[in-house]
Amino acid sequence: MMxxxxxxxxxxxxxxxxxxxxxxxxxxxxxxxxxxxxxxxGTGIAVNTFGIGDEEWIAAVTAQLGKIQHTSNLYFSEPxxxxxxxxxxxxxxxxxxxxxxxxxxNECAIKAARKYGADKKGEEYTTVITLKxxxxxxxxxxxxxxxxxxxxQDFKPLTGGFVYAEPNSMxxxxxxxxxxxxxAVMFEVVQGEGGVNALDKDYLAALAEFAEKNDILLIxxxxxxxxxxxxxxxxxxxxxxxPDIVSTAKGLAGGLPIGATLLGEKxxxxxxxxxxxxxxxxxxxxxxxxxxxxxxxxxxxxxxVKERSKYIFDELNGAEGVLSVSGLGLMIGVETVxxxxxxxxxxxxxxxxxxxxxxxxRMLPALNIPMDKLKIAINTFKEVxxx
Ligand SMILES: *Cc1c(COP(=O)(O)O)cnc(C)c1O
Numbered sequence: 043m044m045x046x047x048x049x050x051x052x053x054x055x056x057x058x059x060x061x062x063x064x065x066x067x068x069x070x071x072x073x074x075x076x077x078x079x080x081x082x083x084g085t086g087i088a089v090n091t092f093g094i095g096d097e098e099w100i101a102a103v104t105a106q107l108g109k110i111q112h113t114s115n116l117y118f119s120e121p122x123x124x125x126x127x128x129x130x131x132x133x134x135x136x137x138x139x140x141x142x143x144x145x146x147x148n149e150c151a152i153k154a155a156r157k158y159g160a161d162k163k164g165e166e167y168t169t170v171i172t173l174k175x176x177x178x179x180x181x182x183x184x185x186x187x188x189x190x191x192x193x194x195q196d197f198k199p200l201t202g203g204f205v206y207a208e209p210n211s212m213x214x215x216x217x218x219x220x221x222x223x224x225x226a227v228m229f230e231v232v233q234g235e236g237g238v239n240a241l242d243k244d245y246l247a248a249l250a251e252f253a254e255k256n257d258i259l260l261i262x263x264x265x266x267x268x269x270x271x272x273x274x275x276x277x278x279x280x281x282x283x284x285p286d287i288v289s290t291a292k293g294l295a296g297g298l299p300i301g302a303t304l305l306g307e308k309x310x311x312x313x314x315x316x317x318x319x320x321x322x323x324x325x326x327x328x329x330x331x332x333x334x335x336x337x338x339x340x341x342x343x344x345x346x347v348k349e350r351s352k353y354i355f356d357e358l359n360g361a362e363g364v365l366s367v368s369g370l371g372l373m374i375g376v377e378t379v380x381x382x383x384x385x386x387x388x389x390x391x392x393x394x395x396x397x398x399x400x401x402x403x404r405m406l407p408a409l410n411i412p413m414d415k416l417k418i419a420i421n422t423f424k425e426v427x428x429x
Pocket of ligand 1: 142146148177234235264265292
C-alpha cells in the first residue's frame, strides 16, 4: 500500500493534501518516494527555518536528546530557562510562557490579556479586538479570534468576547472600543493565511499610540512572520512598535513543535502559579532547537533574508503573468493571472514547491536558501506564470 492510500483510509479527513509524499531532504532540497527532487519554497509552512537537516541544528538537537528528552514543568530545565532568557534579551520582553503550537501561544496571550483587563480596569473588560481576514488558530477560542466567517460556520457556539475590526482602519478600532469593554487588540503585522497582506505603517503607529493612551494591550501574533522571516527578529520590529504580548511558534524551533508567548512589562506579572500550564510546554529538545535557531538569527542572517527578499520582489514585480507581489521579507504572496492552484501544481510537476494563501501563491523559503537554488526556483515560477 502506498503512503497516500494508508493516509486516505486512516487519517482524519481534515487535509486536502497535494499528491506528494516527502521522505527526505537536505537544505532547501526535498525528495519524494520516487526520488524526485524539489526546491522547497514552503518549508512546511514557515517551520524549517534553515531548511532540512541543517548540521548545526541537528547537533544541538541530538546533544539535548542524549541528555534528557522531557522533564515536565514540575522541575527546572536548563534549555527552557536559557531560551526564555535569550528571547527576552533579544526583544526587551520580560517573561515567556512556552507551549507547543501557534494556537496555544495565542490562547496564552488571550488569557493574559483578559486577566490584565479584569485586574486593571474591571471584571467586564475582557473583549479582544482582532482584525478581519486574520488567522489565529484552530482551537475554539483561536477560531473565535480568527476574523473570517468561513472558519466559524460549523463550530458554533464559539468563545465569546471577540469583535472584528477592518484592517488599517483606526476609525473601526475607535468605534469598537467605544462600543465594547476592551482589553486588547490582536493582529498579525503581515496577515498570512488571509492573503499575505502587510498592515500599513501609519496604521500600526496610530494603533500603538491609541493603545497606550487607553491602556489597551497590543498582542502581535508572530506565529508565521516571526523568528527572522521579516528580515528582523520579529516582524513588529520592522514597524518600530512595541507590543505588550508577542506570540510565536512555527519557525521558532526550526522544525520541532513549540509555541512561545512573550510577556512585556505591563503583563509580566499577570500570571501567578496555577493559572496556566502545559505538559509538553518548554520541552528540552524543542528549546535546545530554538536556542540554536534564535542565536543564529544575527545581523548577517537577517541581511541575507532582506537580500533574498529583494531579489524575489525585483524578479516578480511586473513579471509577465504576475498581477501583484505582497508581504515582507521571506513571507511573500503572489497574485497570478493563472489560477493559483494551477500555478502551484505545475510548479510541483517542474520540481518547485510553493503553497497557497487565499487566491495567491505563497512563498516561505528557508531563511538561508542558497541563491543559486532560489534563482532556479524563481525562474521556473516565472515560466509557469507566463503561460
Ligand atoms: C499557523 C498560524 C497559527 C496557528 O498555529 P498552529 O501551530 O497551527 O496552531 C496562528 N497564527 C498565525 C498567524 C499562523 O500563521
